Amino acid sequence: xxxxxxxxxxxGFSIGRLLLEGRAFFALIAIIAVFSFLxxxxxxxxxxxxxxxxxxxxxxxxxxxxxxxxxxxxxxSVGSILALCGVCxxxxxxxxTLEWAGVILYxxxxxVVVLTIAIGAAVGALNGVLVAFFKVPPFVATLGVxxxxxGVALLMTNGLTYNNLRGQEALGNTGFNWLGFNRLWGIPxxxxxxxxxxxxxxxxxxxxxxxxxxxxxxxxxxAAELSGVPVRLVKITVYTISGALxxxxxxxxxxxxxxxxxxxxxxxxxxxxxxxxxxxAALTGGRGGVRGTMLGAFVIGFLxxxxxxxxxxxxxxTVFTGAxxxxxxLMNSIQYGRGGRKS
Amino acid sequence: MTRQTEGNPDAxxxxxxxxxxxxxxxxxxxxxxxxxxxxxxxxxxxxxxNGAGKSTLMKILSGVIQPTTGQxxxxxxxxxxxxxxxxxxxxxxxxxxxxxxAPNLSVRDNIFMGRELRGPMGVDFAEEERQVRRLMEELEExxxxxxxxxxxxxxxxxxxxxxxxxxxxxxxxxxDEPTSALSASEVEVLFKVIRxxxxxxxxxxxxxxxxEEALTITDHAVVLRDGTMTAYAxxxxxxxxxxxxxxxxxxxxxxxxxxxxxxxxxxxxxxxSVPDQTGQDLVRNLSLDVKAGEIVCIYGLxxxxxxxxxxxxxxxxxxxxxxxxxxxQEISHLPIGERxxxxxxxxxxxxxxxxxxxxxxxxQNLSLASIRNFTRGLFTSSRTERRLIDDSxxxxxxxxxxxxxxxxxxxxxxxxxxxxxxxxxxxxxxxxLDEPSRGIDxxxxxEVFRLLAEGARRGLAVIYSTSEVSECLSIAHRIIVMHKxxxxxxxxxxxxxxxxxxxxxxxxxx
Numbered sequence: 001x002x003x004x005x006x007x008x009x010x011x012g013f014s015i016g017r018l019l020l021e022g023r024a025f026f027a028l029i030a031i032i033a034v035f036s037f038l039x040x041x042x043x044x045x046x047x048x049x050x051x052x053x054x055x056x057x058x059x060x061x062x063x064x065x066x067x068x069x070x071x072x073x074x075x076x077s078v079g080s081i082l083a084l085c086g087v088c089x090x091x092x093x094x095x096x097t098l099e100w101a102g103v104i105l106y107x108x109x110x111x112v113v114v115l116t117i118a119i120g121a122a123v124g125a126l127n128g129v130l131v132a133f134f135k136v137p138p139f140v141a142t143l144g145v146x147x148x149x150x151g152v153a154l155l156m157t158n159g160l161t162y163n164n165l166r167g168q169e170a171l172g173n174t175g176f177n178w179l180g181f182n183r184l185w186g187i188p189x190x191x192x193x194x195x196x197x198x199x200x201x202x203x204x205x206x207x208x209x210x211x212x213x214x215x216x217x218x219x220x221x222x223a224a225e226l227s228g229v230p231v232r233l234v235k236i237t238v239y240t241i242s243g244a245l246x247x248x249x250x251x252x253x254x255x256x257x258x259x260x261x262x263x264x265x266x267x268x269x270x271x272x273x274x275x276x277x278x279x280x281a282a283l284t285g286g287r288g289g290v291r292g293t294m295l296g297a298f299v300i301g302f303l304x305x306x307x308x309x310x311x312x313x314x315x316x317x318t319v320f321t322g323a324x325x326x327x328x329x330l331m332n333s334i335q336y337g338r339g340g341r342k343s
Numbered sequence: 344m345t346r347q348t349e350g351n352p353d354a355x356x357x358x359x360x361x362x363x364x365x366x367x368x369x370x371x372x373x374x375x376x377x378x379x380x381x382x383x384x385x386x387x388x389x390x391x392x393n394g395a396g397k398s399t400l401m402k403i404l405s406g407v408i409q410p411t412t413g414q415x416x417x418x419x420x421x422x423x424x425x426x427x428x429x430x431x432x433x434x435x436x437x438x439x440x441x442x443x444x445a446p447n448l449s450v451r452d453n454i455f456m457g458r459e460l461r462g463p464m465g466v467d468f469a470e471e472e473r474q475v476r477r478l479m480e481e482l483e484e485x486x487x488x489x490x491x492x493x494x495x496x497x498x499x500x501x502x503x504x505x506x507x508x509x510x511x512x513x514x515x516x517x518x519d520e521p522t523s524a525l526s527a528s529e530v531e532v533l534f535k536v537i538r539x540x541x542x543x544x545x546x547x548x549x550x551x552x553x554x555e556e557a558l559t560i561t562d563h564a565v566v567l568r569d570g571t572m573t574a575y576a577x578x579x580x581x582x583x584x585x586x587x588x589x590x591x592x593x594x595x596x597x598x599x600x601x602x603x604x605x606x607x608x609x610x611x612x613x614x615x616s617v618p619d620q621t622g623q624d625l626v627r628n629l630s631l632d633v634k635a636g637e638i639v640c641i642y643g644l645x646x647x648x649x650x651x652x653x654x655x656x657x658x659x660x661x662x663x664x665x666x667x668x669x670x671x672q673e674i675s676h677l678p679i680g681e682r683x684x685x686x687x688x689x690x691x692x693x694x695x696x697x698x699x700x701x702x703x704x705x706x707q708n709l710s711l712a713s714i715r716n717f718t719r720g721l722f723t724s725s726r727t728e729r730r731l732i733d734d735s736x737x738x739x740x741x742x743x744x745x746x747x748x749x750x751x752x753x754x755x756x757x758x759x760x761x762x763x764x765x766x767x768x769x770x771x772x773x774x775x776l777d778e779p780s781r782g783i784d785x786x787x788x789x790e791v792f793r794l795l796a797e798g799a800r801r802g803l804a805v806i807y808s809t810s811e812v813s814e815c816l817s818i819a820h821r822i823i824v825m826h827k828x829x830x831x832x833x834x835x836x837x838x839x840x841x842x843x844x845x846x847x848x849x850x851x852x853x
Contacts (some may be wrong), residue, residue, distance in 0.1 A: 020805040207722040209714045216711050219702035226659060226689060226697050227765065228680030286702035 023331055024279055024295035027324075031279045031299060042309055049188055053256070055301035056190035059294060060249040061268055062200045062275035064124075064242030069276050070205075070218045071238045072285025073131060073138035078246040078272055080121050080149035082265035085250035087153045089116045090260030093176060100169035109175045117247045122288030123149055124243015128236030142239075144267070153262035161261035165254060180255030190252045197245065202290040214238065221287030274321070275300055278328040281334070299324065355382040358546050359404065359435070359515055361722055364413035366399050373399040374810045375570040376413065380563075381515060386537060390586050391567035392811045398548050399569070402518050404548065405437035406430030429659045436508035437517040442500050446493035454507045455490055484535055498529030509545075516540065517548040520645065522556060534560050552644050552810070554586055554844065578840075587812075587841050598789070598837050600820045601796040606635030607670070609804035610656070610687065610773045615665035617651045617828075624653040627828040628665070633773065633804045638795060641808040641817035644726060644847050648828040649808040650692055653775045657689035658682050663765045670772060683712055690762050690779060692808075697760035699750050706732040706746025708761050713768045731768060739764035739794060756787025765792065774798065774847040776807040779796035780814060792818050812840045 036043035061078050068075040092112045095104040101162075107115070123145065130141035163231030165176045180188050205211040216224040217231045225231045254260040281288025300321060307317045359381040366374040374396045381387050391397045402408045404415065406424030414421050417433060422429040423757040427437070444453045451471050460467045460474075463830050475488035484502050492500055501521055508516050522530045536549055537560055551557040558564075564581050566574040566589040574589040617626040626648045633639050643649045654660045656667055658679040677685070682695065691697035700706055709732050710717065716729035732746040739760045743753055750758065766774060776795070780788045795805045796818045802850045807816060815822045816836065824832040824846040832846035 203722070209718045209723055212707070212711070212714050212723065215703060215707075216700045219700035220696075222697045223691075223700050225679060226657065226691055228683040230678065230680055239810070282702075285588070286700065305607075 004245040023295050024292055024299055024328070027278075028295055028299050028302065031306060032294040035302075035310065038310045039306075047069060047305075047309075049186075049191070051302055051305045052191045052194075053188040053299075054305065055297050056188070056194040057249050057253050057256075058268065058271050058275060059194045059297040059303060060245050060252065061196055061272040062279075062297050063197050063290065065244035065269075066281060066288055066290065067201070067214065068281060069273070069281050070140070070214050070285060071196050071235060072221065073220045073235070073238070074142065074273065074283070075124075075239060075242045076139065076142040076269050077123070077127060077145040077149055078242060078249075079265035079268035079270075080122050080146045080153070081243050081246035082250040082253065082268060083115045083262055084123065084149040084153040085247035086254040086260035086264050087156050087162065087262050088101070088119050089113075089176075089251055089254055090165055091156060092116070093165045094162060095299045109178075111250060113174070116251055117244050119252065120247025121240050121244040124246070125236060125240040126130065128239030132232040132235040132241065136138050136337045150262070154295060161259050163259045165258045165260060166187050177255050177258050179252055180258070188321055190256065193248065193252060197248070199291050207288060210234070210237070215286055222241050252341065271300060274325045274328075277325060277332065280328075280332060282332060296328070357383055357385050358417070360416040360549055361400070361404065362414040362416060364400070364403055364410045364415070366396075366403060367407065367411045372570055372639040374403070374470060376408070377570075377572045378565070379565045379572060379575055380561070381512075381546050381548060383546055384544045385542045385562040386541060386560055387550055387563040387565060388446070388549045388551065388561035389565050389567060389735070390551075390554065390590055392590055392778065392813070395567040396570040397567055398834065399570075401437060401519060401550065404430075405435055405517055407437075409544070414755065416838070427752060430721070431511060431513070434512060434514035435517070436449065436515070437519065438504045438508065438521060439519050439704070442497075442504055444492045444500055444503060447491060448488055449489050449491055449508075450495070450503050451488040453503060454488075454510050456507075458511075474510065475506070480508055481509075482506060482539070484532075484536075490735065498525050501529075501533060502536065503523070504728040505540075509540075513545065515546045515548065517550075519550050521549070522551060522553060530556065535799070546678065554583055558583065558586075563737040583845075584841060587844055589818050591612070598792050598796055598818045600638060600818055601799050603636040603802070604636075605637055606802060607630045608639075609635045609670060610806070611666075611668040612652075612656065615652070615655065615667065616663045617648070617655045617660055618663045619651075624663070625828050626662075629825075629828065629830060630665075631823065631830070633803045633806055635681075635772065635804050636799050637821065638799050638805040638807075638819050640811065640815045640822045641806065641825055642815045642822060642843055642847060643825035644810060646827075647825040647847065649825055650777055651828075652825070653689055653777045653806070653808060654691070656687065656775060659689075683766075683769050683771070684715070684769070688712070688769055688771035688774045689768035690766050690774065690776040693775035694755075694759055694781075698765075699758060701750060703750060705736075705741065705743050705748045705750050705753065705761060706761045708750050709746070709765050709768060710739075712765050713770075716769075735764040735768050739767065745756060754787075756783040756790070759783050759787065759791065761795075763791065767794075767798070773801065773804040773806070776805070778809060779807050780809065780811070788814075812843050816833060816840065 061082070064078060065075055089112050089255060092107055092115065095106050097104050127142050127145050130136045131138050168174065168176065179189050184192055205214065213224065213229045217228065217229055217234050220331050221231055250265065253264055276288065276293050277283065277296065277297035278299055279288065279292030279294070281292065303320060303324065304317045307320060353357070357380040361379055363376045363378060365372070366373060389397045389400065402781045403410050406427045406429050415424070416422070422433070445456065454475055455471050461472050462470065472488045479486050482502060482505065484499070485501055486495065486502065492503060495503065505516070521533060525533065541547060543676055549557060549561060553737055562578050564576055564578065565572060566584060566586060598662060612631045613631060615626055615629045616624050618624050618694060629652060641649050651660060655662050658677065662675060666673055674682055674687065676684060700711065713731065714767055715724065717724050717731060729746065736743065736746065741757050741760045741764065741795050743757065750761065753761065763776070763779070779791050795807065799805050820836060822834045822836070822838060823830055824842060824843060834843065
């Protein structure tokens with residue numbers, strides 16, 4: 001059987017493996033072909049760049065989601081962490097009032113970025129501790145954190161949105177919109193961020209000991225534990241990374257919009273899960289890879305953007321996206337059901 | 344056997360009979376033509392080592408699986424059971440070792456699970472409750488029908504299972520190791536119930552590893568070995584020695600203790616106690632020293648505490664007291680990974696659940712416990728890993744197309760070798776194997792034992808547990824018999840099988 005698609009690579013490519021793993025890739029090609037045929041505006045460099053910068057947000061989230069799903073868990077809180085971190089970044093850009101010192105701090109943008117990612121990582125670590133030490137089922141733990149993070153974000157802003165994130169020259173905190181608007185070598189920064197995140201995650205999964213630990217504890221936690229894998233540490237780490245990546249996505253989104261609202265990122269967790277699943281990962285853990293997940297994110301992004309371009313109602317977009325997800329899971333169960341799993 | 348006069352158990356009418364029943368799984372013959380009778384109102388006990396075919400035979404009699412060849416004869420008529428429900432409808436029920444009750448539901452709901460009595464207003468709970476009360480009166484057990492099953496003691500839960508079987512008018516009740524988890528007083532209660540049942544004409548088929556205990560209740564004995572029936576006799580004609588002789592036979596050679604040089608004490612367990620969830624000790628104040636180059640076998644029945652002892656040493660379970668000392672260093676506070684790094688490795692009993700990662704390849708499974716050995720800085724070195732995998736495949740002789748093959752493509756014996764190879768790759772000083780021969784064929788068994796003997800020659804301390812006597816008397820220098828969490832006897836390799844079995848049995852040790 002060729003169900004080892006996803007495990008870190010060892011041997012060369014075989015045709016069967018390529019075909020099976022490639023289903024998300026072929027779906028992407030088909031989507032591009034169909035929409036290019038239907039609309040002359042679709043197959044242009046500028047459109048691809050625009051679509052890619054939209055995909056970046058989901059893509060960054062889904063890399064974190066992939067790690068959690070490889071571990072056999074699920075992280076429903078990524079959308080809320082994204083909003084919370086965006087709001088935190090917004091608050092810091094507006095200035096942090098320290099009453100006892102009687103000053104208002106305007107941290108430079110790099111400090112805002114670092115602090116925001118730290119906040120996201122901390123919320124993610126909370127998920128991890130709940131799951132690893134208190135044995136709360138991941139679905140429930142992250143569902144709770146999803147509500148709490150969203151609530152805190154709403155409380156912080158009273159439900160309002162921070163609109164001016166450009167900073168002021170005089171305060172030395174300009175440049176926040178660089179992330180969302182600027183380009184390097186003609187490529188949007190957000191896409192570069194996504195590429196860096198994906199490459200790092202891919203290296204970690206295929207080449208580091210941690211990656212092997214993650215695949216092992218997702219495939220069979222008891223066996224991994226008895227082989228000396230620190231399964232709790234692995235768990236906490238994947239949720240922490242997922243939280244940190246949610247913060248990165250939150251920064252990119254806030255920067256693209258130059259505003260940070262507490263209701264941003266609603267249902268993004270579901271899109272991220274969908275991308276991971278379309279990419280061939282098994283929700284039971286242990287199977288999946290960055291390449292597939294990236295393809296999954298682009299399938300969803302390019303499909304919905306294409307539907308917009310040819311003028312299909314957004315209600316139909318929802319229907320199509322749902323159909324693609326169900327189809328993908330169907331293929332997964334065909335692929336993994338043929339053997340390999342315990343009888 | 345001769346059929347004789349009144350009063351002889353054999354004179355009772357035969358209700359269920361097996362004729363030349365055989366069962367094959369591919370090329371594996373689990374049962375090779377078994378004949379025996381079950382008489383009305385009598386207890387028939389099946390004796391045999393693990394893998395002798397007892398469970399297969401039970402499953403065939405209760406309709407769970409169908410025999411490859413041969414016939415089941417019920418009340419003189421050949422029958423064919425389509426499935427377990429079919430057999431139950433004809434009055435044959437089986438009570439498995441692991442009880443199949445829903446712990447959150449009440450006794451009443453469990454007994455009527457799946458066949459609730461319908462009334463005009465949905466389920467007729469009042470009628471159900473009345474019937475359960477009557478059943479409990481018949482069994483002379485004071486169990487309230489509305490108690491949730493999880494609040495009952497294990498012995499009482501077993502009674503509930505029996506009541507459920509009786510509620511569908513079972514005439515033949517098959518009990519698989521019903522006493523393995525019961526206390527002595529609960530066993531008394533169970534035996535009283537069994538006697539009551541037989542007096543009412545219910546036939547009992549009984550499986551037990553507690554030979555002496557089974558002898559006090561049985562009317563007939565059937566002994567299986569390697570899928571063949573080796574003996575069949577009424578109670579009056581048999582004794583313990585007869586059973587052991589027929590169970591064990593003079594079978595295959597698994598090697599002899601290697602003449603390895605004994606070194607220092609490698610692993611020292613001192614006054615170790617391990618509690619279960621309820622605080623009862625599964626391992627009680629146990630002390631054991633194992634030297635480098637020595638092979639120690641731990642023999643015991645199910646529930647004797649062997650697995651708990653080994654898993655505590657490995658770090659999966661927490662001890663409530665005592666010390667685990669590896670080469671002079673106390674390690675009982677260390678996590679599993681650190682213990683492995685210091686040279687203490689466990690090959691767990693259940694290789695599917697605890698030994699293998701099914702989603703990974705053969706090679707990745709082999710290298711899992713020694714990832715640190717081929718990690719340079721942040722990244723793993725695939726060259727070093729490949730070399731480690733190839734070495735392991737060669738040294739434990741795994742038959743596979745290569746390190747990239749999926750683990751599921753291997754046979755049970757080769758999978759077991761992968762688990763052993765994984766732990767040997769960590770260069771342990773002490774290796775513990777929990778039932779290393781479980782579910783593998785004799786050839787693979789011999790190879791596993793050869794590997795262990797080789798390891799001992801190189802100075803490895805080996806501890807393995809087993810529930811098969813013939814495996815004690817193979818490569819082990821020393822045989823420890825465990826009974827209810829304690830060491831009940833210690834022998835050298837010249838001891839007889841009968842002595843080992845006697846030391847593990849309930850009534851002998853008491």
